Amino acid sequence: MLSIRNIVKQYAGHRALDDVSLEVESGQVFGLLGPNGAGKTSLIRIINQITAPDSGEVFFNGEKLNQSHIDRIGYLPEERGLYKKMEIGEQMIYLARLKGLSRDEAQKRLKFWFDKLGMETWWKKKIEELSKGMQQKAQFVATVLHEPDLIILDEPFSGFDPVHAEVIKDEILELNKKGATILFSTHRMESVEELCHSIALINKSHKILDGKVKTIRNSYRNDTYFVEYTGAPLSLDGLQPFEVIGDTLTDDERNTIKIKLTEGKNSNDVLQYLIPKTHINMLQEVIPSMHEIFIEKVNANSLSHE
Amino acid sequence: MNKILLIIQREYLTRVRKKSFIVMIFVVPLLILAMGGIIALVAKNSDNLSTLQIVNVSDDTKIFAGKFHDVSNIKFTVSHQDLKADKADSKKDENISTLYIPADYAKKGAIQIFSKKKSPMQLTDEIEKQMGDIAFNYNMVLHHIDTAVIHSIKKADISVNTVEITDAGDKSSNLGANMGVGIACAIFIYISLFIYGGQVMRGVIEEKTSRIIEVIISSVKPFQLMLGKIIGVGLVGLTQFSAWIILSVISSKIAGHAFNSPQSFMAGIISTLSTIPFGFILGCFLFYFLSGYLLYSALFAAVGSAVDSETETQQFMFPITLPLLFTYLLSVTVLFRAPDSALAVWLSIIPFTAPVAMMVRLPFDPPTWQIALSMFMMIVGFLFTTYVASRIYRVGILMYGKKASFKELSKWFFYKE
Numbered sequence: 001m002l003s004i005r006n007i008v009k010q011y012a013g014h015r016a017l018d019d020v021s022l023e024v025e026s027g028q029v030f031g032l033l034g035p036n037g038a039g040k041t042s043l044i045r046i047i048n049q050i051t052a053p054d055s056g057e058v059f060f061n062g063e064k065l066n067q068s069h070i071d072r073i074g075y076l077p078e079e080r081g082l083y084k085k086m087e088i089g090e091q092m093i094y095l096a097r098l099k100g101l102s103r104d105e106a107q108k109r110l111k112f113w114f115d116k117l118g119m120e121t122w123w124k125k126k127i128e129e130l131s132k133g134m135q136q137k138a139q140f141v142a143t144v145l146h147e148p149d150l151i152i153l154d155e156p157f158s159g160f161d162p163v164h165a166e167v168i169k170d171e172i173l174e175l176n177k178k179g180a181t182i183l184f185s186t187h188r189m190e191s192v193e194e195l196c197h198s199i200a201l202i203n204k205s206h207k208i209l210d211g212k213v214k215t216i217r218n219s220y221r222n223d224t225y226f227v228e229y230t231g232a233p234l235s236l237d238g239l240q241p242f243e244v245i246g247d248t249l250t251d252d253e254r255n256t257i258k259i260k261l262t263e264g265k266n267s268n269d270v271l272q273y274l275i276p277k278t279h280i281n282m283l284q285e286v287i288p289s290m291h292e293i294f295i296e297k298v299n300a301n302s303l304s305h306e
Numbered sequence: 307m308n309k310i311l312l313i314i315q316r317e318y319l320t321r322v323r324k325k326s327f328i329v330m331i332f333v334v335p336l337l338i339l340a341m342g343g344i345i346a347l348v349a350k351n352s353d354n355l356s357t358l359q360i361v362n363v364s365d366d367t368k369i370f371a372g373k374f375h376d377v378s379n380i381k382f383t384v385s386h387q388d389l390k391a392d393k394a395d396s397k398k399d400e401n402i403s404t405l406y407i408p409a410d411y412a413k414k415g416a417i418q419i420f421s422k423k424k425s426p427m428q429l430t431d432e433i434e435k436q437m438g439d440i441a442f443n444y445n446m447v448l449h450h451i452d453t454a455v456i457h458s459i460k461k462a463d464i465s466v467n468t469v470e471i472t473d474a475g476d477k478s479s480n481l482g483a484n485m486g487v488g489i490a491c492a493i494f495i496y497i498s499l500f501i502y503g504g505q506v507m508r509g510v511i512e513e514k515t516s517r518i519i520e521v522i523i524s525s526v527k528p529f530q531l532m533l534g535k536i537i538g539v540g541l542v543g544l545t546q547f548s549a550w551i552i553l554s555v556i557s558s559k560i561a562g563h564a565f566n567s568p569q570s571f572m573a574g575i576i577s578t579l580s581t582i583p584f585g586f587i588l589g590c591f592l593f594y595f596l597s598g599y600l601l602y603s604a605l606f607a608a609v610g611s612a613v614d615s616e617t618e619t620q621q622f623m624f625p626i627t628l629p630l631l632f633t634y635l636l637s638v639t640v641l642f643r644a645p646d647s648a649l650a651v652w653l654s655i656i657p658f659t660a661p662v663a664m665m666v667r668l669p670f671d672p673p674t675w676q677i678a679l680s681m682f683m684m685i686v687g688f689l690f691t692t693y694v695a696s697r698i699y700r701v702g703i704l705m706y707g708k709k710a711s712f713k714e715l716s717k718w719f720f721y722k723e
Contacts, residue, residue, distance in 0.1 A: 081517025
């Protein structure tokens with residue numbers, strides 16, 4: 001769907017993107033992650049042809065990115081904004097027509113979306129009469145009205161209350177199910193694990209990590225487990241196949257410890273060692289969350305640069 | 307191309323649908339009409355007294371009484387009673403005035419006219435004129451001078467008609483009216499360049515501060531947006547002008563009927579104006595308005611893109627408005643007195659000053675090659691400013707929170723795409 005190859009973007013004084021390459025497969029929900037100022041918005045602007053890279057190329061469905069692709073991309077910028085004094089229905093139609101839709105078609109689809117999101121009565125309202133959340137909803141509709149193949153959302157959930165964020169999330173997933181490829185940037189990690197098939201992590205103008213979410217998380221497994229047991233606190237004899245790296249005790253004597261396996265041991269070894277000593281309720285592998293991986297990678301990356 | 311049309315349409319419609327626009331369309335011709343009406347009314351009042359005025363002449367000298375002749379609406383009678391009774395009559399009837407001429411009438415302020423209301427200017431003018439003539443004749447006779455000789459000498463009535471020698475034969479012209487129209491057009495262009503250029507600038511700032519700019523330029527190129535806005539606002543200007551011209555013509559026609567006098571002030575104006583080559587002036591006006599507007603509004607758009615709010619525009623506005631202001635001030639003072647001076651010629655060829663300077667010079671028939679060169683330079687000029695402005699604009703609209711300087715703007719100009 002989208003192939004970004006060796007993009008370099010230089011601004012006066014600093015390099016926003018340095019040799020960044022990405023592959024976004026068709027039908028994916030792709031998360032573009034990174035701390036503020038990492039270069040996410042610069043990259044998104046290049047894909048939207050708002051700016052051009054100094055070097056490197058972008059391919060859209062195998063073709064070199066050009067003006068004809070503009071109508072097939074929908075873009076929700078991080079800084080939201082619409083014409084304040086313009087009626088909302090008219091404005092949505094205008095934006096859709098700029099993306100190549102006919103007036104009639106735009107009107108028809110707008111009616112569908114307004115019905116769907118409970119915005120029927122907004123048609124004649126001016127943007128300045130709407131609340132911030134309502135404006136965001138309208139802008140989301142404007143982004144997807146022309147049914148783009150690729151939807152680019154820059155921080156889509158910022159500015160929404162949890163209820164509306166949920167509505168928008170569902171809409172994004174539904175659009176994805178219907179075949180649209182979604183590329184969104186965020187620093188809300190919980191939405192990443194929930195939504196994304198693949199991610200790329202950008203920090204300080206460089207891509208430092210990318211791939212499928214599952215693969216990445218699995219590759220960051222480090223033989224850490226939670227053990228929950230009932231009974232008196234464990235007394236260990238020094239022969240255990242693991243090392244305790246954290247423990248909690250709770251009131252009703254259900255205790256939890258966090259362990260890291262000794263080199264060469266596995267979960268079965270742990271069970272065999274523990275079963276004679278206590279009553280095991282649960283043994284669960286700890287797979288690092290994207291959040292943890294994000295923090296770890298960004299910190300490591302920062303250290304290596306200092 | 308289709309997208310530019312969409313942008314033009316939006317820019318045009320949102321402005322034309324505004325209440326203020328519709329109000330302005332009607333208010334301005336009404337003002338013109340009201341002004342014309344007041345002038346016509348004043349002119350009419352001083353032309354004719356509305357009712358017959360009787361002037362009762364109470365003459366102690368016996369030189370004047372009986373020698374007045376009646377004119378339209380003024381009738382002179384000779385008083386046979388004393389001044390007190392005459393004044394009592396005048397007090398009763400506002401159409402009867404009493405003219406009192408004492409024996410020492412030559413003394414300043416001695417002659418008095420009594421009436422219930424303040425005497426109209428025309429009445430006193432007429433009395434002064436007739437008394438002057440009577441006194442003149444009386445003194446001629448007194449000093450034994452033949453009045454017939456004097457009259458024959460006085461008869462020479464001289465007035466100058468300006469006649470232009472053209473290839474098509476001599477034709478009468480009215481230089482004053484031509485000059486008036488030229489200067490009016492120049493002032494009109496000067497003002498409207500600021501009004502509509504300012505609208506473009508505010509439009510750009512609005513898109514920037516509301517942040518919709520990023521959505522739009524993910525659909526169209528910045529240059530398309532800028533051009534669409536400039537053309538859209540320009541059409542608004544043309545619409546407004548056309549509406550004003552049409553409404554003014556209609557309202558002055560109606561006004562002409564209302565005053566019901568073919569010889570009136572309006573008719574006078576129309577006959578004066580008919581000596582002006584309107585087609586030519588109007589064509590030139592449209593050309594210089596449009597090209598001047600395109601030239602300046604591109605610069606205004608660039609300024610709008612470089613700032614975050616209207617208050618920051620000051621430092622950029624000054625150099626833009628300077629050449630226009632300079633020419634405007636010269637136009638109404640120096641240029642129309644020396645329309646063929648080197649200064650005037652240069653100002654009418656340099657694109658930044660030409661729209662105003664050339665309009666002032668046009669009534670004085672500048673050489674055709676100068677008009678052609680000036681127009682050519684205007685086209686080159688606006689293509690140039692549009693190019694420069696679009697390069698600054700495309701960078702400026704995405705820059706926030708950075709206080710731009712001229713150095714910064716020149717850097718933007720050289721940025722790669």
